[in-house]
Amino acid sequence: MAWFSRVPVVDVTKDNFKELWPTMLVALKTATFIAVDLELSGLGNRRKLNTPSVDDRYKSLAGVARSRAVLSIGLSCFKLNNIDEDGPLVLPFTTQTFNLTLLCSEEYVVEPISLKFLVDHGFDFNVQYSQGAPYHRGADQNGEAPQSVRQLFSELVCSRVPLILHNGLVDLVFLSQSFYTELPSTLGSFLADLSEMFPAGIFDTKCITDFHIRMPASYLEYVFRRSQRENAVHQSKEQPHVTLTFPPYPPHMACVEFRDCCLPDTLLNTTQSTMVIPYCEQYGAHGTCPKGVKCPLSHDPDIIIDQEDWVKAKKKRRRDRKKKKGNKIEDEGQDKTEHLVSMETHDGRDVTSVDGTDSVSSDGQTHTDQSDGGTDNVVAKTRVGCHRAGFDAFMTGFAMATMVCKLGKLCGETDSFTTKFQLEEFANRIYLSGKDFPLQIARSAFAKPSNNHKAKLQRLQFGGTSYQ
Numbered sequence: 001m002a003w004f005s006r007v008p009v010v011d012v013t014k015d016n017f018k019e020l021w022p023t024m025l026v027a028l029k030t031a032t033f034i035a036v037d038l039e040l041s042g043l044g045n046r047r048k049l050n051t052p053s054v055d056d057r058y059k060s061l062a063g064v065a066r067s068r069a070v071l072s073i074g075l076s077c078f079k080l081n082n083i084d085e086d087g088p089l090v091l092p093f094t095t096q097t098f099n100l101t102l103l104c105s106e107e108y109v110v111e112p113i114s115l116k117f118l119v120d121h122g123f124d125f126n127v128q129y130s131q132g133a134p135y136h137r138g139a140d141q142n143g144e145a146p147q148s149v150r151q152l153f154s155e156l157v158c159s160r161v162p163l164i165l166h167n168g169l170v171d172l173v174f175l176s177q178s179f180y181t182e183l184p185s186t187l188g189s190f191l192a193d194l195s196e197m198f199p200a201g202i203f204d205t206k207c208i209t210d211f212h213i214r215m216p217a218s219y220l221e222y223v224f225r226r227s228q229r230e231n232a233v234h235q236s237k238e239q240p241h242v243t244l245t246f247p248p249y250p251p252h253m254a255c256v257e258f259r260d261c262c263l264p265d266t267l268l269n270t271t272q273s274t275m276v277i278p279y280c281e282q283y284g285a286h287g288t289c290p291k292g293v294k295c296p297l298s299h300d301p302d303i304i305i306d307q308e309d310w311v312k313a314k315k316k317r318r319r320d321r322k323k324k325k326g327n328k329i330e331d332e333g334q335d336k337t338e339h340l341v342s343m344e345t346h347d348g349r350d351v352t353s354v355d356g357t358d359s360v361s362s363d364g365q366t367h368t369d370q371s372d373g374g375t376d377n378v379v380a381k382t383r384v385g386c387h388r389a390g391f392d393a394f395m396t397g398f399a400m401a402t403m404v405c406k407l408g409k410l411c412g413e414t415d416s417f418t419t420k421f422q423l424e425e426f427a428n429r430i431y432l433s434g435k436d437f438p439l440q441i442a443r444s445a446f447a448k449p450s451n452n453h454k455a456k457l458q459r460l461q462f463g464g465t466s467y468q
């Protein structure tokens with residue numbers, strides 16, 4: 001098969017942290033961009049995280065990050081190899097993904113809602129308590145360990161590579177408070193700090209999906225699967241696409257686990273299946289469902305995407321037929337399709353909501369924002385087990401790679417990733433739930449970087465006094 005069907009994730013715990021340190025460091029320092037995802041012990045009051053005032057959201061979120069813990073962090077390092085000048089644009093990446101299990105050494109809150117979700121999804125608290133790599137929150141302390149997740153984050157900052165997140169505000173606040181230094185009291189200072197911490201830019205794949213790419217939904221699993229499917233189709237037609245290679249991990253390396261992400265065999269078949277498999281509409285639109293794992297309807301993104309594309313193709317055929325009034329030639333297949341769609345409508349499902357037209361795309365967006373608000377975050381941020389943070393980071397990085405291929409315009413020789421692909425308009429814009437504008441990461445005339453950040457960055461640039 002021409003495309004990847006399984007993804008290696010390196011499982012990092014306190015027992016192999018030192019052994020894997022050099023590998024992680026090389027992956028980080030040679031990366032073209034790095035995708036990150038966190039799993040958290042809770043998010044606090046959901047309503048407060050979605051209040052109209054973005055400044056207030058930041059203040060609540062900062063409080064949450066001071067009292068909750070990061071249970072695991074996923075890092076997926078994407079290194080762009082040489083691009084072949086001939087033929088269609090092919091972006092060849094080498095990808096290394098790490099899932100770090102962590103254990104906060106200070107008291108922290110675990111919320112029942114998160115706990116239930118974690119247990120439902122096979123999270124093993126025994127493993128976390130016995131093998132989690134220890135860390136503490138806030139400012140540096142005397143005698144910091146030289147090989148720790150805090151130091152790894154410092155290396156990430158010093159590497160000055162673009163940071164890729166999906167729905168990244170919560171991640172940014174937790175990353176700063178958990179592995180960098182005490183958060184500033186205002187959003188303005190926080191944004192100024194971020195613009196200095198990540199000068200190569202922060203990209204939010206949810207934001208790019210909602211504002212620049214038409215997709216019926218924008219939760220991570222969906223965006224990834226759609227990107228992966230589209231990429232495979234483009235590859236088969238020799239259109240611009242992304243290719244991935246993974247390091248040849250030796251078979252005896254017990255800490256490497258493979259996540260299966262095979263595409264369905266039917267993907268490239270020209271004859272489409274006309275079978276209707278009922279799927280969960282709630283999950284299909286938002287990636288969350290109150291019934292969770294007990295939902296009787298399908299949450300399989302392939303089934304969801306197949307049906308969406310099928311309904312869309314159906315509508316297009318209907319529009320085309322209307323244009324050709326009087327032309328009565330219709331094949332049997334179309335009749336069958338028509339019949340099945342109307343059955344679907346009788347079931348009470350709103351088939352129009354999955355069409356990929358302009359109005360629906362923006363409707364879907366606001367709908368997602370207002371109806372699920374916090375829960376979108378809740379699920380995305382509390383899923384753990386099966387190395388979810390690592391695989392989620394990989395999915396985010398891969399989605400970004402395909403977006404670069406689709407939206408970027410390759411230009412000349414430059415070391416800067418953002419300039420090389422002319423991605424300036426996509427950088428430093430973070431998704432805001434319930435808003436039709438993104439949060440811009442920039443230093444404003446009214447807000448200065450915080451003193452904590454300035455002192456920290458100086459230590460990182462001019463010698464680590466805190467590590468002596």
Ligand SMILES: [Zn+2]
Binds near residue numbers: 280282283291292295
């Ligand atoms: Zn469901």
